[in-house]
Amino acid sequence: MTLPLFGLGTFRLKGQTAIDSVRTGLELGYRHIDTAQIYGNEAEVGQALAESGIDRDAVFLTTKIWTDNLGADRLAPSLxxxxxxxxxxxxxxxxxxxxxxxxxxxxxxxxxxxxAARDRGLTRAIGVSNFPIALMREALAATGEGVLATNQVELHPYLQNRAVLAFAREHGIRVTSYMTLAYGKVLADPVLAEVAARHGATTAQVALAWAMQQDIAVIPSSTRRANLESNLRARDLRLDAEDMAAIAALDRNQRLTDPAGLAPAWD
Incomplete structure (x- = not known):
């Protein structure tokens, strides 16, 4: 199972907005769609995919098990x-x-x-999300290496999560970045703007390319066709060592997602 480096996120997209975003993304060439039980849009994602006419095997589909369903008696039925x-x-x-x-x-x-759900054919691969090093280590003790496909975490130029990234790489776990654009905060960053100007690109494309050049998968979302199309072009952008170093210097450990009662002890 190869995790696509680029995909379409659906966090916060509801109803017709979710359908339209996924439908447009598929029309433009997106072939990885990321959703979750708690997003409340799996039905809309399914509708857009079914109506697209694209063969199911051509689209990589990710979902996530919510915390209420993590028990042995609930996980498979919820999936x-x-x-x-x-x-x-x-x-x-x-x-x-x-x-x-x-x-x-x-x-x-x-x-x-x-x-067990994987062995039944309900999912091709399994992984985790929002896991710090201690929990990745615990997960590896339970599954062994080579089983966890990814750890999906908040990661962007202002929160580069280097310790988590290094540990995951050491143990063969791919990292997926959510909020790669930091809720849009990086779009006006002067360093990214300077890099973008040198390449004739947008700041969003620069941030996405920066992650992908580190073999970090990205799943940006948008409700606008122009943005979906522009983000897709980040796959063709190549940053040089000077660009990567300039963005590396932006790290400020600025975490934007830290829900009380839900978040683990971060690294």
Whole structure:
């Protein structure tokens, strides 16, 4: 299973907005769609995919198990519900969306249930999201190496998460960046603007290319066709060593997603 380096995120997209975004993305050539149970848009993603006419095997589909469903008795049934909403018999990747709050459900229990769902063919691969090093280490102890496809974490020029990235690489876990544009905060950054000007690119393209050149998968979202099309062109942008060093210097450990009661102890 190869995790695509570029995909379409659907966080915060609801109803017809979600349908339109996914439909437009597929028309433009996106072939990786990222959703989650808690997003409340799996049905809309499934509708857009079904109506696109694109063969299911041509699209990489990711969803995530919400914390309420991490128990052994709930995980697989909840994934089956997701599949019904998505109008498919399997997804390509299923993630534990957040660690169980307070460790209420042992991680090994959730991973065993997720592996059983994989063995049943409900998902081709499994992974985690929002896992710091301590929990990645615990997950690896439960699954062994070579099993976890990715750890999806907040990562952008202002939060470069270098320790998590280094640990994941050491143990063969790909990293997926969410919020690569930091909720749009990086779009007006003067350093990114200078790099963008040198390449005839946009600041969004620069931020996305910066991540991808580190083998970090990205899943930007947009409701505007022009932005979806522009983001896609980041795949063709190549930054030089000077560009990468300038962006590396922007790291300020500025975390934007830190929900009380849900977030683990970050690195």
């Amino acid at each position: 089956e519900d997701s599949l019904r909403r998505l109008r498919t018999d399997r997804v390509d990747l299923t993630l534990i969306h957040w660690p169980s709050p307070g460790g209420a459900v042992p991680l090994r229990e959730s991973l065993d249930a997720l592996l």
